[in-house]
Amino acid sequence: MTQTRCIVCDKKITYQFTLCRGCEDEYGKRVADWPPWLAYLAREQWKEKKRRKRNPDRELPFSDFPENFIDSLSHIDDKDKDRF
Numbered sequence: 598m599t600q601t602r603c604i605v606c607d608k609k610i611t612y613q614f615t616l617c618r619g620c621e622d623e624y625g626k627r628v629a630d631w632p633p634w635l636a637y638l639a640r641e642q643w644k645e646k647k648r649r650k651r652n653p654d655r656e657l658p659f660s661d662f663p664e665n666f667i668d669s670l671s672h673i674d675d676k677d678k679d680r681f
């Protein structure tokens with residue numbers, strides 16, 4: 598399991614999401630509910646992860662960033678909701 602940090606408060610989190618539980622309670626689980634600055638941070642983090650995975654030693658062109666990022670996150674979110 599990958600260890601990551603909450604993009605809001607920098608708390609260590611071990612599950613595969615962007616926010617810790619506290620921040621999730623405050624801002625909501627769905628990207629659509631997040632304030633723009635938070636959605637931006639999530640996007641940047643996701644972009645960085647993807648860039649490292651795909652091209653460890655090459656810069657990813659900015660234009661390569663997929664527009665459906667928010668939608669895909671929301672999709673994961675919905676699945677999680679059903680599970681709990």
Ligand SMILES: [Zn+2]
Nearest residue numbers: 603606617620
């Ligand atoms: Zn947090």
